[in-house]
Amino acid sequence: MDALQLVNTHIKFLVFDFLTLKPISHESTFFSRKGRHLSRAEIIGIIVSRNFNPNRFIKFDIYDSIGCILCIL
Known part of the structure:
Protein backbone atom coordinates (compact mmCIF):
# COMPACT_ATOMS: atom_id res chain seq x y z
CA MET A 1 0.00 0.00 0.00
CA ILE A 43 -4.37 7.48 22.39
CA ILE A 44 -7.38 6.06 24.21
CA GLY A 45 -7.08 4.55 27.66
CA ILE A 46 -7.28 5.18 31.38
CA ILE A 47 -4.95 7.61 33.16
CA VAL A 48 -3.42 5.57 35.97
CA SER A 49 -0.93 8.08 37.40
CA ARG A 50 -0.06 11.75 37.07
CA ASN A 51 2.62 14.17 38.19
CA PHE A 52 1.71 17.87 37.92
CA ASN A 53 4.41 20.53 38.23
CA PRO A 54 2.73 23.99 37.99
CA ASN A 55 4.07 26.24 35.18
CA ARG A 56 6.36 23.44 33.93
CA PHE A 57 4.71 20.18 32.86
CA ILE A 58 2.17 17.46 33.55
CA LYS A 59 3.33 13.86 33.26
CA PHE A 60 0.87 10.96 33.17
CA ASP A 61 0.59 7.28 32.27
CA ILE A 62 -2.17 6.02 29.99
CA TYR A 63 -3.12 2.34 30.31
CA ASP A 64 -4.93 0.51 27.46
CA SER A 65 -5.34 -2.92 29.18
CA ILE A 66 -2.10 -4.15 27.58
CA GLY A 67 0.51 -1.66 28.80
CA CYS A 68 1.25 1.94 29.74
CA ILE A 69 2.46 4.88 27.69
CA LEU A 70 4.21 7.75 29.48
CA CYS A 71 3.00 11.16 28.24
CA ILE A 72 4.43 14.60 29.01
CA LEU A 73 2.72 17.90 28.21
Whole structure:
Protein backbone atom coordinates (compact mmCIF):
# COMPACT_ATOMS: atom_id res chain seq x y z
CA MET A 1 0.00 0.00 0.00
CA ASP A 2 1.32 3.42 -0.95
CA ALA A 3 2.18 5.71 2.01
CA LEU A 4 0.08 8.51 0.48
CA GLN A 5 -3.01 6.33 0.73
CA LEU A 6 -2.63 6.25 4.53
CA VAL A 7 -3.02 10.02 5.03
CA ASN A 8 -5.76 10.69 7.61
CA THR A 9 -6.32 6.95 8.04
CA HIS A 10 -7.08 5.34 11.39
CA ILE A 11 -4.95 2.31 12.20
CA LYS A 12 -5.33 0.52 15.53
CA PHE A 13 -2.03 0.30 17.44
CA LEU A 14 -1.49 -1.22 20.85
CA VAL A 15 1.00 0.09 23.43
CA PHE A 16 3.56 -2.41 22.13
CA ASP A 17 3.25 -0.88 18.66
CA PHE A 18 3.90 2.65 19.98
CA LEU A 19 6.88 1.51 22.01
CA THR A 20 8.50 -0.09 18.93
CA LEU A 21 8.19 2.97 16.64
CA LYS A 22 11.47 4.06 15.06
CA PRO A 23 12.18 7.73 14.23
CA ILE A 24 12.78 8.58 10.58
CA SER A 25 16.15 10.34 10.56
CA HIS A 26 15.41 13.03 7.94
CA GLU A 27 11.94 13.91 9.35
CA SER A 28 11.80 14.91 13.00
CA THR A 29 8.02 14.46 13.33
CA PHE A 30 7.63 11.09 11.56
CA PHE A 31 8.07 7.59 12.90
CA SER A 32 8.00 4.21 11.20
CA ARG A 33 6.85 0.70 12.06
CA LYS A 34 6.80 -2.19 9.58
CA GLY A 35 7.17 0.21 6.65
CA ARG A 36 4.27 2.45 7.66
CA HIS A 37 4.86 6.09 8.57
CA LEU A 38 3.13 7.79 11.48
CA SER A 39 3.09 11.49 12.30
CA ARG A 40 0.13 11.86 14.69
CA ALA A 41 -1.67 9.56 17.09
CA GLU A 42 -4.74 9.58 19.26
CA ILE A 43 -4.37 7.48 22.39
CA ILE A 44 -7.38 6.06 24.21
CA GLY A 45 -7.08 4.55 27.66
CA ILE A 46 -7.28 5.18 31.38
CA ILE A 47 -4.95 7.61 33.16
CA VAL A 48 -3.42 5.57 35.97
CA SER A 49 -0.93 8.08 37.40
CA ARG A 50 -0.06 11.75 37.07
CA ASN A 51 2.62 14.17 38.19
CA PHE A 52 1.71 17.87 37.92
CA ASN A 53 4.41 20.53 38.23
CA PRO A 54 2.73 23.99 37.99
CA ASN A 55 4.07 26.24 35.18
CA ARG A 56 6.36 23.44 33.93
CA PHE A 57 4.71 20.18 32.86
CA ILE A 58 2.17 17.46 33.55
CA LYS A 59 3.33 13.86 33.26
CA PHE A 60 0.87 10.96 33.17
CA ASP A 61 0.59 7.28 32.27
CA ILE A 62 -2.17 6.02 29.99
CA TYR A 63 -3.12 2.34 30.31
CA ASP A 64 -4.93 0.51 27.46
CA SER A 65 -5.34 -2.92 29.18
CA ILE A 66 -2.10 -4.15 27.58
CA GLY A 67 0.51 -1.66 28.80
CA CYS A 68 1.25 1.94 29.74
CA ILE A 69 2.46 4.88 27.69
CA LEU A 70 4.21 7.75 29.48
CA CYS A 71 3.00 11.16 28.24
CA ILE A 72 4.43 14.60 29.01
CA LEU A 73 2.72 17.90 28.21
